[in-house]
Amino acid sequence: MTYYQQASNEVLKEYIRCFWWLDNDSSKNLDYTILPDGFFDVIVRFENYKYQSTVLTGLYTKEVEVVIPPNHQLFGIQFKLPAAEYIFCESIAPLLNSEKKMPNAFWNLNSFDFSENLDTIDRLSLIISQKINKEDNPDNRKIRLFSLLSQTRGNQSVNYFADKVFWSRRQINRYFNKMFGLSLKSYCNIVRCSASFKDIKKGDLLSNQNYYDRSHFNKEIKKYTNHTPKALSNNENDRFLQISIIPNK
Structure with a gap:
């Protein structure tokens, strides 16, 4: 298996976490469990580098089992939450824990040479940067909220975010449910869970993400991944892709 990822440029860093590529160049199926991480993706699928399809995913609140056959490739764009409103200009709430097929000509993805x-x-x-909807009067509360979520990795209460951005928790949750399909608290829990993966890979089965105690940590990790921190740390057969690709540092 060949995997790599590249961070976005400065223009897109508020909207895109990374571009990634996965190539099953082996002779057998690759079985992976994809864990919730607080991002959504555009995924382009290939067979022997021949374009097959493009899908847009929503956010995930539970693990997803994925099988990649031999000689199949995936190219992905991992988006941050602001991209839903300012690039796609639509709610991704209907796609919670699911995906939808996009037109083959979407962003000309069926015409690119993905060997380069x-x-x-x-x-x-360049194509995506031209899609950004630059409003005359952007809602600074949203911009500030997304920035704080990134900075804190979900390690604050809903009241904390509401107070910081001068936006009521009721309005924030209405916005999150409408745009993303879940409450802010649920999203924060997912982000905090994802932020723990680096600690889990190192064998730290308590993490430093401000869980009350080991019992709470175990409960929250299992709630969103369906696996205990110990099972994730063992990562048998490199099954948990997001943990496998974390650098060993």
Whole structure:
């Protein structure tokens, strides 16, 4: 299996976490469990580098089992929450824990040469940057909220965020449910869970993400991944892709 990822450029960093590529160049199926991480993706699927389809995912609140056959490739764009409103200009709430097929010509993804990934990412970045909806009067509460979520990794209460951005928790939750399909508290729990993966990989089965105690940590991790921290740390057969790709540092 070949995997790599590349961070977005400065223009897109508020909207895109990374571009990624996965190539099953083995002779057998690759079985992975994808864990909730607080991002959504556009995923392009290939067979022997021949375009097959493009899908848009929503956020995930539970693990997803994925099988990648031999000689199949995936190219992905991992989006941050603001991209839903300011790039796609639509709610992704209906896609919670699911995906939808996109037109083959979406962003010309069926015409790129994905054997030249770096050049493709540059060209694709230009296309996406032109899609950004630059409002005359952007809602600064949303911009501040997304920034705080990134900074805190979900390690604050809903009241904390509401007070910081001068936006009532009721209005925030209405916005989150309408745009993303879940409450802010649920999203924070997922982000905090995801932020623990680095600690879990190192064998730290308590984490430093401000869980009350080991019991609370175990309960929250299992709630969103369906696995205990110990099982994730063992990562038998490199099953948990997001943990496998964390650098060993």
